[in-house]
Amino acid sequence: MGVRFLKIAAVYFLIAVVLGLVMGIIHNFSFTSVHAHLNLLGWVSMALFGLIYCIFPKAGETKLAKTHFWLHNIGLPLMQGVLFVQLVTGNQALVVGTIIGSLLLVLGVVLFVINVLAHIKTSNSIFSGKDISM
Ligand code: HEM
């Protein structure tokens, strides 16, 4: 799952900075939260998941990692996509979509934590046994 997380993180980075750029150009900061979360949950968090799963392939190959990937990647677009539409239309009823997206994402984070605690060990890092001193 490591490589998949890294690739999708890069795509989120592009979307998030383009949104930030547009916000700056048109001086409309009502989408700041969407921009911040696409950057922080899309780019930063997913790049970290990707790096962790690449450095510890045993954790990256588990069913937990696969389920985590899908919960994050269904939860985040749902949470932020619905919030974006809500900000554009002003339809408060849409908040339920944002809540469902957030819950899926948080569930994914719970699986990530379980996976890290269960499958990350010094002995199964790709650096294990290698001299990486400069
Ligand atoms: C070219 C790249 C970027 C542009 C043009 C940009 C633009 C913006 C703009 C216009 C705002 C709103 C400022 C305001 O409300 O006063 C903002 C807020 C924010 N941006 Fe970016 N941004 C960029 C990259 C990033 C990156 C890479 C991150 C994180 C990794 C990030 C995180 C945030 C956060 C957390 C906020 C909210 C700050 C707050 O709560 O006051 N931005 N950005």
Ligand code: HEM
């Ligand atoms: C499921 C996970 C998360 C949920 C449900 C959530 C929810 C929220 C909410 C409700 C706000 C206030 C929004 C507003 O002012 O319009 C907020 C703001 C913020 N959150 Fe999160 N958050 C989550 C994860 C994160 C993470 C992982 C980070 C950082 C790594 C983060 C960074 C921020 C920042 C910087 C702001 C201020 C943005 C702004 O100025 O609008 N959040 N978050």
